[in-house]
Amino acid sequence: MFFFFIGGVNQQVRQVLKSGVGRCIGCGSRSDLVEYEKVLNLFFIPIKRWPGKEPVMYCDDCKLFFPQSISPPPPPPSVEETRLPSVTDVLKCHYCSREVDADFRFCPFCGSAL
Structure with a gap:
């Protein structure tokens, strides 16, 4: 007998519970805070259901469940944050607050180092 x-x-x-509150740790798309349940299937027919212990994050794109305690990756920095100051920018003297060309190492108005 087998x-x-x-x-x-x-x-x-x-x-x-809340839609779009985080990012998926697998694919990076938006994820939802959900209550879930575990389901026992027999021949693809649900036999028994029981609730999960605490809410989890769920990604609808890749179907991944993951705990809230795993923080999503930080968003990439914006363009303004990654921009480096150029040489053509105008400087201000820290002492007299006058605008000075970027070519100067000392303020031509008060003589302080820039």
């Missing part, structure tokens, strides 16, 4: 078990346990979203 017995084959064709089934398994998987997770399913029960309720979306």
Whole structure:
């Protein structure tokens, strides 16, 4: 006598608590805070369901469940943050607050180092 078990346990979203609150750790797309439940399937028929312990993050694109404690990667820096000052920028003297060309190493008005 042989017995084959064709089934398994998987997770399913029960309720979306907050939509788009984080980023997926797998693909980087938006993820939702959800309540989930575990489902026991036998021959692809749900037999038993029981709720998960605490809310988790869920990515709808790659179908990944992950805990809230894993923080998503930080967003990339904006263009303004990555821009380096150019040589043609106008400088201001720290002492007299006058505008000085970037070519000067000393303020021509008060003589202080720039």
